[in-house]
Amino acid sequence: MIGSYLAQCSGARCYRAVRPAERGRYQVIGRRSFLAASGVAALGSVALGAGRASTSPSGLDVGRGIGDMTGEPLGAGMNGYAVLEQSTAGLHLRQRARAFVFVDTISGARLAHVTCEVGLMFESIFEEVLTRLSTRFGDLYHRGNVLLSATHTHAAPGGTDFHLLVDITTLGFRPITFDANVSGIVDAISRAHADVRRGQVRVTTGSLYDAGVNRSPVAFDRNPDKDRLPTRIDPRSVNLQLERDGELVGVINWFATHGTSMTAANLLVSSDNKGYAAWHWEREVAGVDYSNPSFVxxxxxxxxxxxxxxLDKKPGTGPTTDEFENTRIIGMRQFDTARGHTDDAGASVDSGIDVRWTYADFSAITVRPEFTGDGRTHTTSPAALGAAFAASSQEDGGGLPELGLAEGERGxxxxLAALSSVLMPQWLRDAHAPKDVVLPVGLIPGIVQQVFLFHLARIGTFYLFTCPFxxxxxxxxxxxxxxxDTLGADRELVVVQGYTNGYGHYVTTGEEYDQQDYEGGATAFxxxxxxxxxxxxxxLASALRDGLPVSAGTKDRDLTGIVPTSPGRAPIVDIAAPGTMFGQVVTQPAPSYTVGQRVxxxxxGANPNSNLRRDDTYLAVEYAQGTEWLRVYDDGDWFTKILFENVGPITTTTVVWDIPPGxxxxxxxxxxxxxxxxxNGHxxxxxGTSAEFEVS
Structure with a gap:
């Protein structure tokens, strides 16, 4: 398996990075000084707001923090594609949680926003994060002011939900990955809390047209308001950016494209295209050391x-046929656009933080006539998934194509519809029509989440609505x-964010639903x-506008322990390969290499799940400077990969370094x-240290 990965992993095609050492026995070298010595210092010279005149104080204090939330890199099923064979066998990019804490200096109100490099955000993670935050901070952070969102990478370890449907494809609950995810999020919020100080906040926007394509154009074209988005995508790139003393020190960017540049055949943990964009800006441009990030x-x-x-509407295709290169390119396009509009005037965000939030049970919501479009009252239904859901998104892959199911636009x-008409209750089929119901998951408690948390947050003149869909x-x-319209706000200052504080599958327009492509089949209610x-x-908007309270609703029962624990987590014991000791080099590098080659x-080795090495690394690429060894890359860098091949208690580990340009x-x-x-568990x-080699 490792051999096949070495064959398919792309070579180095991007800029270089330098990591300051974190161990006392290493000499620390700054990223920019190393780049300068390499003759490529221009890479670090992209201005981060340098020289920009300070905007007027916003009355907001803001803190930033990053936490390592990397899950099990060996033997853990991944979330997203629902492919049993997609089980982790190594690590390419570490998963990180990036937190921003906003504090109103007048009222003291605060809001914690965390972007998490996971496939999906689950209520289980949200609840445990709240529990741990309450231990540290009392009632300062709570379900009314904490927003946890997933980037939706399809290359991250799963098994972290307490609902059975999602954890089936990971063969159960994985407590090691769950703890890593939660701990990384709590670390990020805690570090942002400690970083809170006065800042200026602005909103800037740009447009990006070549980082996504509509995968269900027939369904989209049913919308009578389709001309609002003439390219069938939402090109908006929105920055909420933080400045201190005229310097840009943090950005939250929103842009709509799936985390599916890495395919269902990939077995390396990766934060996908959005993770690359974040890594590139932080490490390549800002020279960040993740132990104390100066920019987030x-x-x-x-x-x-x-x-x-x-972009070519087939898994792993567009702009190239190399999934690693596609990940880099789509990520770079998001970075280029986001970075490109940071210097725009944008809109200065005034002081004031206000939030309205509520729980809603989507198995039976009565929808008033002003929202249904036909002048009548309607009701949502217990969750059920359709045949088009089982067909999967055929542009992104995954699912069970061997079943021969097809989306609506493919016939x-x-x-199956005829079979559904016999097997499924008439009332359920009526409630979900024209969906061909194949999985009535909402009829059995604990299979899927059906009670969800929604937030509408105001940060000055900026509004963020979050949902779990x-x-x-x-x-x-x-x-x-x-x-x-309800808030009387500028539409450009309103952002809708999915994948937040829970997971409830898709939500389409009614016209798209009628088409029953993948997204309609996965619109569960x-x-x-x-x-x-x-x-x-x-x-929520009416209450926020009018200064009125909102009923919090009722959260669902605690489902801790309902999903069985997955087998094959941390090993019972590790045994070195026959004739070796742990860390011994089995295959040495060649004596010399040139730029563009692979080391x-x-x-x-040993099973990596025993110690996930959060805020640490499994590997280092070191450079000799005199008698000192300087760490220049680790396992959180784009140019490295670590692969694990496991047979029982014996693990063989391969470290790969693609030597980048410059x-x-x-x-x-x-x-x-x-x-x-x-x-005994100790x-x-x-x-393990390789022989030295030359790079020329």
């Missing part, structure tokens, strides 16, 4: 339900319009789900850090 770039999702980054599933771009557009969401949004070193000539070596587990750290 969060690339958040907005409403990408029907938008694929696979639908008439045989994957809204299509037109669903998001209608929500923005309804919110702006029926045709009236978007009108119900619009009703919630408008009710590969194979070690006798790499400084000289002597290098590869270092591997691991921990072996004894039968962990013993070890280090």
């Amino acid at each position: 770039a969060a690339f958040c999702q907005s409403t990408p339900g029907d938008i694929s980054p696979n 639908g599933n008439p045989a 994957e809204p299509t771009v037109m669903a998001g557009s209608r929500l923005r319009t309804a919110l702006a 029926g045709r009236w789900q978007l009108p119900a969401t619009l009703q919630i949004a408008v009710d 590969s070193v194979r070690f006798s 790499q400084r000539p000289g002597r290098y070596r590869i270092v591997y850090f691991g921990d072996s587990r004894a039968l 962990l013993t750290p070890f280090v």
Whole structure:
């Protein structure tokens, strides 16, 4: 398996990065000084607001923080594609949580916003984060002012939900990954809390047209208001950007495209295109050391339900046929656009933080006539998924294509529809028509989440509405319009954000629902789900506008422990490969390499799940400067990969470094850090070091 990965992983095609050492035994070298010595200092010279005149004080204090939330890199099923074979076998990019804490200096009100590099955000994670925050901060952070959103990468370890449907494809609940996700989020918020100080906040916007394509154009074209988005995508790139003393020190960017540049065949943990954009801005441009970041770039999702980054509408295709290169290109386009409009005047965000929030049970929401579009009252239904859902998004891959199911625009599933008419209750089929119901998941408690949390937050003149769904771009557009009209706000200062504080599958417009492409089949609560969401949004907006309270509603029961624990987590014991010791080099690097070549070193290793090395690394690429070894890359950098091949208690580890353009000539070596587990559970750290080699 490792051999096949070495064959398919792309070579180095991007800029270089430098990581300051975090261990006392290493000499620390600054990123910019190393870049200068390499003759590529211009990469670090992109201005981060340098020289810009300070805007007037906004009356907001803001803090930023980053936490490492990387899950199990070996043997964990991934969220997103629902492919049992997609189980982690290594690490490409670490998962990070990026938090911003906004504090109103007058009222003391605060809001914590966290962008999390995971496939989906679950209520289970949200609740545990709140529990741990309350231990540290009392009632300062709570369910009314904490927003946790997923970037929707499809290359992150899963098994972190307490609802059975999502955890089936990860073969159960994975407590190690769950704890890593929660701990990273709590770390990010805690660090942002400690960083809170006066700042200026502005909103800037740009347009990006070549980082996504509508994967269900037939459904989109049913919308009578389709001309609002003439390219069938939402090109808006929105920055909420933080400045201190005229310097840009943090950005939250919203743009709608799926985290599916990496395919269902990929087995390496990756934060996908949004993760690349964040990494590039922080590391390549700002020279960030993640142990004490001076700049934070969060690339958040907005409403990408029907938008694929696979521009050629096939998995792993567009702009190229290399999924790694596609990830980089789509990420770079998001960075370029976001960075490109940071210097625009934008809109200065005034002081004031206000939030309205509520729980809603989508199994039975009565939707008022002003939202249904036909002048009648309708009701949402217990969750049910359709044949088009089982067909999967055929532009992005995943699912079970061997079943032979098809989306509506590809002919639908008439045989299955006939079977559904016999097996499914008439009332359920009526409630979900024209969906061909195949999975009546809402009829069995604990299978899927049905009670959800919604927020509408005001930060000065900026408004953010959050929901747990994957809204299509037109669903998001209608929500923005309804919110702006109700609030009397500038529509450009309203953002709708999905994947937040829970997961409820898709939400489409009614016209898109009738088409029953993948997104309609995955709209779990029926045709009236978007009108119900619009009703919630408008009710929250009306209360916020008028200064009125809102009923919090009732959250669902605690489902902790309902999903069985997945097998194959941390090992019972680690055994070194026959004839070796832990960390011993099995395959040494070649004596010399040139830029663009791949260095590969194979070690006798141990199962990495025993120690996820959060805020640390499994590997280092080191450069010889005199008698000192300087760490220049680690396992959080784009140019490195670490792969694990496991047979019972024996693990073989391969470290890969793609030498990027402009790499400084000289002597290098590869270092591997691991921990072996004894039968009594004791962990013993070890280090493996390769022979030196030359880069010219």
